[in-house]
Amino acid sequence: MTQTQSTLLVIFIAYLLLNTVIGLWYSRKKNSEAGTDEKKFFIGGRGMNGLILAMTIMATYTSASSFLSGPGAAGMTYGYAQVWVAAVQVPVTFLVLGVLGNKLAIVSRRTGAVTVVGYLKARYKSDTLVITVSLLMVVFVIAQMIGQFSGGATLIASITGLEHVPALLIFGAVVVIYTAFGGFSAVAITDTIQGIIMCVGTFLFLFFVLQRGGGVSGIDAGLRASSIADTYANLNAVYSNGGLLSYWVLVGFATLGLPQTAVRAMGFKNTKSMHSAMWIGAVTCSFVIVGMHLAGCWAGGLGIALPEGTSSDGFIPYVIQQIMPTGVAGIFLAAPMAAVMSTADSLLILVAAAIVRDLYRTYVVREDKKKLESYHRNVKKMSTVCTIVLGALVILLTVNPPDIIFFINMFAFGGLECTFLWPLLGGLFWKKGTRQAAVAGSIGSVGLYIFFWALNRYAGFSIAGFNPVIWGLLGGGILYFAVGHATAKKGLDPDILDKCF
Numbered sequence: 001m002t003q004t005q006s007t008l009l010v011i012f013i014a015y016l017l018l019n020t021v022i023g024l025w026y027s028r029k030k031n032s033e034a035g036t037d038e039k040k041f042f043i044g045g046r047g048m049n050g051l052i053l054a055m056t057i058m059a060t061y062t063s064a065s066s067f068l069s070g071p072g073a074a075g076m077t078y079g080y081a082q083v084w085v086a087a088v089q090v091p092v093t094f095l096v097l098g099v100l101g102n103k104l105a106i107v108s109r110r111t112g113a114v115t116v117v118g119y120l121k122a123r124y125k126s127d128t129l130v131i132t133v134s135l136l137m138v139v140f141v142i143a144q145m146i147g148q149f150s151g152g153a154t155l156i157a158s159i160t161g162l163e164h165v166p167a168l169l170i171f172g173a174v175v176v177i178y179t180a181f182g183g184f185s186a187v188a189i190t191d192t193i194q195g196i197i198m199c200v201g202t203f204l205f206l207f208f209v210l211q212r213g214g215g216v217s218g219i220d221a222g223l224r225a226s227s228i229a230d231t232y233a234n235l236n237a238v239y240s241n242g243g244l245l246s247y248w249v250l251v252g253f254a255t256l257g258l259p260q261t262a263v264r265a266m267g268f269k270n271t272k273s274m275h276s277a278m279w280i281g282a283v284t285c286s287f288v289i290v291g292m293h294l295a296g297c298w299a300g301g302l303g304i305a306l307p308e309g310t311s312s313d314g315f316i317p318y319v320i321q322q323i324m325p326t327g328v329a330g331i332f333l334a335a336p337m338a339a340v341m342s343t344a345d346s347l348l349i350l351v352a353a354a355i356v357r358d359l360y361r362t363y364v365v366r367e368d369k370k371k372l373e374s375y376h377r378n379v380k381k382m383s384t385v386c387t388i389v390l391g392a393l394v395i396l397l398t399v400n401p402p403d404i405i406f407f408i409n410m411f412a413f414g415g416l417e418c419t420f421l422w423p424l425l426g427g428l429f430w431k432k433g434t435r436q437a438a439v440a441g442s443i444g445s446v447g448l449y450i451f452f453w454a455l456n457r458y459a460g461f462s463i464a465g466f467n468p469v470i471w472g473l474l475g476g477g478i479l480y481f482a483v484g485h486a487t488a489k490k491g492l493d494p495d496i497l498d499k500c501f
Contacts, residue, residue: 002161004326009160011330012337015197016174019341023190048188048268050276055195056188057093057264057277058284059342061255062198065410066289067336068151071296072312075319079223079297081239086293088252092261093281099256100265101274103428108266110499115350116259116420117358119266123427123500125493126435130362133442134354136419137259141347142394144412148344149175149398151313155336158317159329168398171340176391179345180384190345194338199284201335202291204328205320209298212323222301239465246467250414254473257421258413260346299323352387411453414469418445421473422480430484431492431501437484445476 048056066089074082104119111122117137121130152171157164213219239247255261268274299319310318316336320329356379365371375382422441426433449472455461456468463471 004321005159005161007326008330008333009156009162011327011334012156012160013170015334015337016170019190019193020174020177022193048264048273050268050273050280052188052192053097053264053268053273053277054093054280054284056191056342056346057096057261058281058288059191059195059198059338060260060264060346061089061092061258061285062288062339062343065147065151067198067201067292067339068155068313068316071292071299072315074293074297075300076306076310076312076315079300083290083293083297085239085244085247087290088248089289090286091282092252092255093285094278095253096256096261097265097274097278097281100262100424100428101268101278102271104262104265105268105274107428107500113266115353115357116262116266116424117354120423120427120438121358121362123496124423124433124435124438125496126439127363129423129435129438129442130358132439133419133423134358136442136446137354137416138351140412140415140419141260141351142390142397143415145344145347145351145394146398147412148340148347149394152337152340152344153398154313155317155333155340158314159321159333165399168395171337172391172395172398175341175344175348176388179348180387180391191342194342195284197338198288198335201332201338202288202295204324204332205295205335206291208320208323208328209295209302213298213302219298219301222303223298224301226301226303242463242465242470243467246465246470249473250410250417250467250469254414254417254421254469256425257417257419259416259420260343260350262420262424263350348387348390351390352383355390356383356386414449414453414467414472415446417469418442418449418472418476421445422476426480426484427500430481431497432484432488433480434484434487434492436487437480440483441476441480444479445472448472448475 070082070086074080074086107123108114108119111119113119113122117130117134120126120133149168149172152175153164153168156162156167156171160167162170210216210219213222265274268277296316299316302319302323304319304322306315306318317333320332324332360382361375361379365375419442422445423433423438426441427438449468452462452468452471
């Protein structure tokens with residue numbers, strides 16, 4: 001290991017330890033306040049202010065693909081086209097809180113729900129729906145976590161010279177420890193720190209790329225002479241119209257169906273906090289997502305010779321080490337690490353909640369007094385153990401990682417959106433959304449999504465370049481509203497109407 005790599009490793013370890021210490025300290029402080037262990041661990045006692053709410057949504061949403069794969073693809077292959085399509089992610093925080101915010105927060109408080117699945121249970125009173133969406137969520141979230149753990153390990157390995165497995169163990173151990181022992185509060189405060197680090201890292205990347213390239217004019221000349229010249233200003237050279245629409249749905253409108261961001265809309269302190277988070281989140285998302293992709297694109301015009309076999313996931317770490325002093329590079333590289341960690345910890349606690357709260361509590365404990373007393377007494381311990389076991393499982397599955405983080409992340413993204421979008425969105429705003437409609441909409445969406453994904457992957461078949469998520473959401477939406485309209489004629493549950501509308 002070279003001196004530079006040793007320095008970067010020390011910076012990384014210091015950053016990881018800082019997150020762990022602050023996360024555990026803050027969670028202990030928050031957990032000393034009133035509230036059940038269940039509410040504290042899974043939703044942080046519903047006490048997030050505007051800054052923490054904005055940062056935790058932004059940090060949860062941005063991931064390895066936001067800091068590594070996406071900007072790397074812009075610099076190596078797609079140029080400005082990748083920057084344009086990434087810009088659709090800018091309003092995510094504003095969209096999630098603006099559409100789901102008040103309504104989901106009010107209903108979850110009325111019903112006592114502390115998870116998105118818990119809300120669906122109260123809204124539809126359907127065991128079939130709860131079991132289905134919980135199991136689908138576990139599968140898709142584990143797939144997404146593999147992408148995040150792989151991204152964290154790739155980042156550590158690429159800048160320190162460590163082998164993949166030791167790098168994976170370092171990353172995985174830190175994320176699992178502070179999530180398992182700190183719960184939602186630890187995740188929220190570390191997300192806030194990581195959100196700030198992401199903003200600092202984006203600024204540093206933009207600054208040093210512009211400095212190395214001689215300003216925008218120098219970079220512009222470099223881009224015209226580079227291998228991505230044919231995509232310089234031609235969006236359709238990279239994406240078909242169907243592909244563009246698909247991407248805008250996948251990382252834009254349909255993010256309303258992501259449970260890891262939707263649950264944040266259940267945990268803020270008051271309406272003032274939500275309104276503050278909307279504009280803070282919109283500004284930070286704009287800067288980080290567009291800034292990183294723009295700087296990645298510009299880096300493609302610097303003329304830096306890449307080692308043979310460099311993938312889009314390794315492009316950004318390599319470029320950073322060429323254009324920044326070692327200490328500054330270490331600070332920047334904490335930013336993509338922050339993006340990966342903040343997504344991984346949110347997904348871990350999401351799956352733990354699904355298993356412990358939505359499945360074990362609902363279908364094993366039920367309303368048995370002795371089991372219920374034991375559950376409330378031991379819920380934090382069970383959740384901690386569950387999180388550790390899940391983390392260990394993901395680490396094992398990531399020993400042989402996927403080649404491109406971006407694709408596995410997008411597959412899991414689409415699967416989660418198809419599972420939750422219509423039951424969640426329709427349930428909040430359409431009284432005729434019945435339990436039958438929710439089951440049909442969720443299963444139908446996922447079934448069509450996987451069917452068209454398999455056709456595309458194994459037979460090379462697609463319709464007008466559309467991503468399978470389009471057909472999944474379209475078919476699921478038709479099923480949801482058609483079945484809802486038909487079954488609502490039999491009458492609506494007055495208890496649901498009273499609590500949810």
